[in-house]
Amino acid sequence: MIYELVVGLETHVELSTKSKIFCGCTTAFKGEPNTHCCPICIGLPGTMPRLNEGVVQYAVAAGLALNCKIAEFSKMDRKNYVYPDLPKAYQISQHDKPLCYEGHVLLSNGRKIGIERIHIEEDAGKLIHQGGATFIDYNRGGVPLIEIVSKPDFRDVEEVVEYLELLQLTMRYIEVSDCKMQEGSLRCDVNVSVMPKGSSKFGIRTEIKNMNSFNNIRKAVQYEMNRQIDILESGGAVTQQTMRYMADVGVTEPMRGKEDAHDYRYFKEPDLVNIYVSKEQVECIASKMPELFSSKLNRYVNEYRIPLEDARLLAEYKNVAKFFEDSVKCARSEQSYKNCANLILSVIFSKFNSEEEKEIFNISVSSEEMFKLLSLQEEKKISNNMAKKTLEKMLETGSKVFDIISEADLQGVSEDRLLEICNLALNENEKAAKDYASGKDRAIKSLIGFVMKQTKGRADAALAERILKDIIAERKF
Ligand code: ADP
Ligand code: MG
Numbered sequence: 001m002i003y004e005l006v007v008g009l010e011t012h013v014e015l016s017t018k019s020k021i022f023c024g025c026t027t028a029f030k031g032e033p034n035t036h037c038c039p040i041c042i043g044l045p046g047t048m049p050r051l052n053e054g055v056v057q058y059a060v061a062a063g064l065a066l067n068c069k070i071a072e073f074s075k076m077d078r079k080n081y082v083y084p085d086l087p088k089a090y091q092i093s094q095h096d097k098p099l100c101y102e103g104h105v106l107l108s109n110g111r112k113i114g115i116e117r118i119h120i121e122e123d124a125g126k127l128i129h130q131g132g133a134t135f136i137d138y139n140r141g142g143v144p145l146i147e148i149v150s151k152p153d154f155r156d157v158e159e160v161v162e163y164l165e166l167l168q169l170t171m172r173y174i175e176v177s178d179c180k181m182q183e184g185s186l187r188c189d190v191n192v193s194v195m196p197k198g199s200s201k202f203g204i205r206t207e208i209k210n211m212n213s214f215n216n217i218r219k220a221v222q223y224e225m226n227r228q229i230d231i232l233e234s235g236g237a238v239t240q241q242t243m244r245y246m247a248d249v250g251v252t253e254p255m256r257g258k259e260d261a262h263d264y265r266y267f268k269e270p271d272l273v274n275i276y277v278s279k280e281q282v283e284c285i286a287s288k289m290p291e292l293f294s295s296k297l298n299r300y301v302n303e304y305r306i307p308l309e310d311a312r313l314l315a316e317y318k319n320v321a322k323f324f325e326d327s328v329k330c331a332r333s334e335q336s337y338k339n340c341a342n343l344i345l346s347v348i349f350s351k352f353n354s355e356e357e358k359e360i361f362n363i364s365v366s367s368e369e370m371f372k373l374l375s376l377q378e379e380k381k382i383s384n385n386m387a388k389k390t391l392e393k394m395l396e397t398g399s400k401v402f403d404i405i406s407e408a409d410l411q412g413v414s415e416d417r418l419l420e421i422c423n424l425a426l427n428e429n430e431k432a433a434k435d436y437a438s439g440k441d442r443a444i445k446s447l448i449g450f451v452m453k454q455t456k457g458r459a460d461a462a463l464a465e466r467i468l469k470d471i472i473a474e475r476k477f
């Protein structure tokens with residue numbers, strides 16, 4: 001029998017409000033254990049929580065970005081469980097009245113992934129197992145979270161990864177979370193089941209808890225899918241249970257303890273008032289939202305005619321996108337958009353050593369200077385190669401375009417002169433010419449190199465290539 005995979009995700013995103021959800025303690029990551037805590041966030045008896053308004057605003061923004069409806073009325077509930085990461089023995093969360101509901105995310109293959117709900121809740125402390133003992137750090141306790149619950153709409157693990165990447169980008173764009181998987185500010189529970197291909201009746205699922213890397217998600221889902229198929233094929237039934245993925249050995253295994261105790265005895269949190277979000281408040285938050293990644297991507301591809309993969313790289317980080325858009329704001333031609341994209345992706349990106357540096361995008365070239373450079377390139381006053389070299393120098397020294405480019409550079413190389421130099425290149429490198437003529441395409445590179453050297457990089461390399469090829473064809477090497 002051929003089986004189809006069904007996955008639904010519960011994704012936890014830590015919000016980057018300055019203070020925690022019910023007290024004034026800092027949400028800063030790192031910091032000595034148990035120094036970002038107060039009686040409220042460690043849940044001492046008699047303390048009173050107060051909801052941080054910023055958390056609601058951030059969560060509404062997240063909901064809007066994921067095409068959700070925003071509930072005018074919602075409330076907080078107690079989710080009861082006993083576990084050392086939460087000393088008050090309940091987590092304050094939202095049960096039957098979540099803040100956001102009925103959203104969706106569109107994947108690149110055209111499939112829509114439904115979002116059932118987004119609710120707000122508090123994070124718990126962190127257990128640290130060390131040398132046979134267990135330590136508890138409550139710094140994370142009370143850090144605000146949103147939980148984004150998808151419909152069981154994924155049919156392939158690559159869809160899961162794309163969705164998570166989109167969530168990450170979107171949350172960073174609207175600045176509600178940094179979504180760093182390695183720091184745990186994005187983690188998800190992956191619900192997995194299988195059903196006969198073509199069926200519309202879902203199989204029984206298992207839930208793999210707390211996944212925080214794309215690679216582990218890929219491996220865990222694959223493993224779990226095979227495990228379930230094996231059970232069904234041998235006539236057994238899948239047990240609905242909570243699993244943990246053991247990354248070091250690559251298998252899933254059932255978990256015990258709080259995660260499996262499903263009776264949380266939810267009831268309304270009596271220490272907090274209901275949450276009302278008016279239409280005007282939602283509109284106000286919506287009006288402050290920046291243009292989102294998916295809309296930028298569309299624009300770059302359809303308006304600026306940038307190839308999809310390049311557009312993705314440009315739109316991925318807000319600062320990169322802003323620099324790109326500012327630089328081409330006054331540009332007139334499609335060629336300029338492309339030139340700008342190429343210069344950013346080749347010259348500027350090669351200066352960065354990490355994704356973080358790309359995201360920060362701290363460079364010593366202003367978009368105005370970039371525009372000047374693009375204009376010279378567009379008017380063919382400088383070659384593409386010269387544009388690259390100039391930009392490299394600008395990045396290194398912080399100089400302006402006209403500090404680097406001289407009058408002489410702007411003369412360019414006339415076509416007559418270029419023809420002369422191309423002929424010279426062929427006369428002095430007959431072997432390369434013959435190689436090219438006999439089908440070694442790469443031989444043309446050394447000929448272009450010769451021309452560029454002769455013209456101190458001022459020639460138009462693409463034009464030189466065309467001329468060289470024409471002469472080779474004509475002269476029959
Ligand atoms: P619970 O509250 O017990 O975790 P929910 O019905 O809220 O259960 O579902 C939790 C997650 O499980 C959702 O993301 C949902 O899409 C997913 N899910 C539900 N049924 C299945 C299934 N048969 N296969 C895979 N995922 C599923
Ligand atoms: Mg669940």
Ligand code: ZN
Nearest residue numbers: 023025038041
């Ligand atoms: Zn506190």
